[in-house]
Amino acid sequence: MQRFASRHPIWTLVIAIVVAALLWLVFAPWPDGLEDAIGRKRIFLNAVFGGITLGALYFLVAAGFTLIFGLMRNVNLAHGSLYLLGGYVGFEISDSTGSWLLAFPVVFVLVAALGLLMQNQVFRRMEGEDLRQTLVTIGISVVLADLMLWIWGGQSYTILSPEWLSGPTTLPVISSIKSDGEIVYLRYPAVRIAILVAAIVMGVAMWLVLNRTRLGMLIRAGVDDREMLAASGVRIQYVFLAVFGFGAGLAGMGGIVGGTFQSLSPGEDTRFLLASLVVVIVGGMGSIPGAAIGALVIGLSEQLGLVYAPTYSVVFTFLIMALVLAFRPQGLLGDRR
Amino acid sequence: MKKYFLGAVAAAALFAPQAMAQDTIKLGILVALEGAFAAGGADGVRNVELAISQAGGMAGGKKIEFVVAPSDTTPDTAVRQARKLIEQDGVDIIIGPLSGSEGIALRDYAKTIPEKTVINGVSGALETTWVDPAPNFFRFNPDGAQWGYGLGSYVVNEKGWKRVATVAADYSFGYTNFLGFAVDFCKAGGDIVERFWVPLGSSDFGGVIAALPDDVDAIYLGVGGTDAINFLNQYEQAGTETNLIGGTIMADQTVLTSKGRAKDALIGTPTSGWLAEDNDSPEWTSYVKAYQDAFPESERFPSPSLFGVGYYIATTAAIAALNEIGGDLSGGQAKLHAALSSLEHKTPLGVISLNENRQATGTIMINEVVEDGQGGLRNALVGKAEGVTQTLGMSAEDFRAMGLPSRDTPDCAALRG
Numbered sequence: 001m002q003r004f005a006s007r008h009p010i011w012t013l014v015i016a017i018v019v020a021a022l023l024w025l026v027f028a029p030w031p032d033g034l035e036d037a038i039g040r041k042r043i044f045l046n047a048v049f050g051g052i053t054l055g056a057l058y059f060l061v062a063a064g065f066t067l068i069f070g071l072m073r074n075v076n077l078a079h080g081s082l083y084l085l086g087g088y089v090g091f092e093i094s095d096s097t098g099s100w101l102l103a104f105p106v107v108f109v110l111v112a113a114l115g116l117l118m119q120n121q122v123f124r125r126m127e128g129e130d131l132r133q134t135l136v137t138i139g140i141s142v143v144l145a146d147l148m149l150w151i152w153g154g155q156s157y158t159i160l161s162p163e164w165l166s167g168p169t170t171l172p173v174i175s176s177i178k179s180d181g182e183i184v185y186l187r188y189p190a191v192r193i194a195i196l197v198a199a200i201v202m203g204v205a206m207w208l209v210l211n212r213t214r215l216g217m218l219i220r221a222g223v224d225d226r227e228m229l230a231a232s233g234v235r236i237q238y239v240f241l242a243v244f245g246f247g248a249g250l251a252g253m254g255g256i257v258g259g260t261f262q263s264l265s266p267g268e269d270t271r272f273l274l275a276s277l278v279v280v281i282v283g284g285m286g287s288i289p290g291a292a293i294g295a296l297v298i299g300l301s302e303q304l305g306l307v308y309a310p311t312y313s314v315v316f317t318f319l320i321m322a323l324v325l326a327f328r329p330q331g332l333l334g335d336r337r
Numbered sequence: 338m339k340k341y342f343l344g345a346v347a348a349a350a351l352f353a354p355q356a357m358a359q360d361t362i363k364l365g366i367l368v369a370l371e372g373a374f375a376a377g378g379a380d381g382v383r384n385v386e387l388a389i390s391q392a393g394g395m396a397g398g399k400k401i402e403f404v405v406a407p408s409d410t411t412p413d414t415a416v417r418q419a420r421k422l423i424e425q426d427g428v429d430i431i432i433g434p435l436s437g438s439e440g441i442a443l444r445d446y447a448k449t450i451p452e453k454t455v456i457n458g459v460s461g462a463l464e465t466t467w468v469d470p471a472p473n474f475f476r477f478n479p480d481g482a483q484w485g486y487g488l489g490s491y492v493v494n495e496k497g498w499k500r501v502a503t504v505a506a507d508y509s510f511g512y513t514n515f516l517g518f519a520v521d522f523c524k525a526g527g528d529i530v531e532r533f534w535v536p537l538g539s540s541d542f543g544g545v546i547a548a549l550p551d552d553v554d555a556i557y558l559g560v561g562g563t564d565a566i567n568f569l570n571q572y573e574q575a576g577t578e579t580n581l582i583g584g585t586i587m588a589d590q591t592v593l594t595s596k597g598r599a600k601d602a603l604i605g606t607p608t609s610g611w612l613a614e615d616n617d618s619p620e621w622t623s624y625v626k627a628y629q630d631a632f633p634e635s636e637r638f639p640s641p642s643l644f645g646v647g648y649y650i651a652t653t654a655a656i657a658a659l660n661e662i663g664g665d666l667s668g669g670q671a672k673l674h675a676a677l678s679s680l681e682h683k684t685p686l687g688v689i690s691l692n693e694n695r696q697a698t699g700t701i702m703i704n705e706v707v708e709d710g711q712g713g714l715r716n717a718l719v720g721k722a723e724g725v726t727q728t729l730g731m732s733a734e735d736f737r738a739m740g741l742p743s744r745d746t747p748d749c750a751a752l753r754g
Binding site for chain 1: 536
């Protein structure tokens with residue numbers, strides 16, 4: 001952080017100003033002139049919060065994707081299928097047991113097991129052959145998509161959020177001040193706040209594991225130099241298995257989250273695969289903080305775009321990706337190799 | 338010599354499909370099987386199978402074959418698939434497409450294949466048969482604007498909802514279906530306070546839901562498929578409670594049969610469209626029974642969807658016209674074109690005839706979503722608008738003067754007059 005600040009004083013200033021402006025926009029009551037210019041504060045706040053929660057979902061899905069890529073150089077194009085499968089299984093579990101929370105550990109274990117199976121039975125057999133692995137993942141995603149269509153059919157599924165998370169909650173953020181001086185606080189769907197908190201907890205936990213534990217040390221060493229790590233006596237296959245299983249399980253849990261505040265249907269798998277790819281390209285391949293920043297940027301651009309420039313909102317995501325590729329091809333937080 | 342030989346081979350290759358087509362008639366089914374309308378598209382294919390099997394697999398004394406070409410609701414894919422049907426599969430008649438922008442693209446493509454026939458599946462863009470129509474493009478379903486007609490005066494007169502905000506999909510069908518609602522609604526004295534247009538395939542509507550004004554009687558929703566389910570899910574989670582008015586694809590079977598509670602926000606929502614599930618005319622009930630008997634319950638909707646009915650009527654129209662001309666497709670299918678233009682087509686939804694633009698005139702049903710008593714939802718018929726024409730009861734000049742459907746057309750204040 002300090003090193004970045006001393007090396008890029010101008011960029012640090014720009015980032016600080018943008019962050020300060022955002023904080024002011026979120027917390028301060030807006031003057032009338034601003035409301036006339038870009039509409040009511042409630043709309044802006046909802047778009048920002050919507051963007052952040054959408055980013056949280058993208059982060060859950062893309063984090064596993066980027067870890068797997070960083071460690072194994074394996075672009076797992078079946079990642080979206082794991083997302084959708086997790087969502088469908090989560091629907092079945094929460095529908096039959098009535099417990100939304102129970103679905104998370106069960107789905108994590110089931111989808112992680114599938115991930116372990118894929119790594120151990122398929123990708124291990126073609127280690128180091130990036131192109132072949134990528135093609136095989138496409139094949140697996142097609143097969144999984146058809147199997148899911150067979151089992152769950154073409155209709156849409158939404159997962160019911162639990163009673164204590166349904167409906168809106170009031171946030172301590174001022175939405176507007178009425179003419180009689182009464183302060184109106186922002187009301188926002190409770191389930192989205194829960195998802196946001198969960199994603200932040202997951203992100204921090206992953207960062208801690210990566211930076212403070214022995215396993216994290218192995219993973220980081222593997223990302224930097226796989227051969228050297230294997231040569232120094234580490235059973236690298238176990239590290240691969242752990243990472244693949246964890247990444248797959250995370251995508252599965254992302255499916256439950258997506259099924260709760262969006263919906264599940266055939267085609268969502270490729271949509272989320274594409275979103276993960278964009279997030280990872282923007283954030284930097286193999287970097288967890290990069291995935292977090294990429295997910296936030298993409299989520300915010302989608303939501304702010306939808307509200308303020310609906311015609312062009314579809315373009316923004318790809319415009320950002322193109323800009324990143326043009327000026328910083330390794331991604332915002334990626335390493336140049 | 339070699340040149341002549343090559344020429345002969347090329348000619349033989351060119352004429353091969355036609356030679357085969359003499360004892361069979363090949364239909365190309367262009368249908369969206371990916372994207373927001375995938376479930377509806379699959380129902381379209383089921384209904385084509387039903388129509389062909391009801392005809393005993395024969396039309397005009399010839400055997401019917403069909404090829405399914407999947408599209409993804411984008412016009413470029415639709416044209417690519419249509420071209421594949423004509424050039425590679427050698428089909429005689431294309432039935433399709435499903436969505437609005439695809440329809441416009443197919444109208445233009447149809448002009449390049451004047452010796453073939455395109456019968457619209459269920460796409461509803463007004464422009465397809467209104468602006469520079471293709472002579473070999475026939476549409477037996479009312480267009481999107483017609484589907485929306487009748488709902489506006491119903492909500493003003495019966496419900497007393499006069500101020501609405503609208504959220505609709507930002508593409509041609511969204512504009513067109515909204516136009517039909519708005520023309521009628523504004524003429525009946527309603528006012529549209531604010532219009533939101535959302536891209537097709539949006540999955541997160543949180544920002545739009547927050548931007549909806551509070552001081553309106555109802556919100557008109559012109560989205561469909563998974564977009565509609567996502568919207569309703571997020572609408573309930575945001576705790577918003579205003580009356581809803583649905584566009585034609587808002588309360589279709591694809592939405593009503595979705596799993597989860599999101600669709601419950603729709604209870605009490607009036608919609609308009611071409612169908613009424615509890616329509617008690619004998620043609621409709623016998624068609625629904627045939628549909629239910631033809632497919633196991635797990636592989637179909639409880640009753641045919643709008644998309645399914647569209648493809649059914651298009652296919653039966655093709656078969657009826659082929660029977661009339663004895664399957665004679667010679668002379669660039671001229672006889673088939675004439676027979677389709679003058680066909681008094683008896684359908685499960687009554688007799689449908691085409692106007693000079695080869696566009697259907699039909700009856701529009703007003704439905705309301707109610708609980709069916711078994712934990713599901715269904716549409717209950719509450720009203721009808723008979724004989725809705727392509728120009729929505731206006732003269733062609735007035736209709737043309739209003740402008741083509743777009744984000745800002747129609748101008749509500751001007752219509753209220």
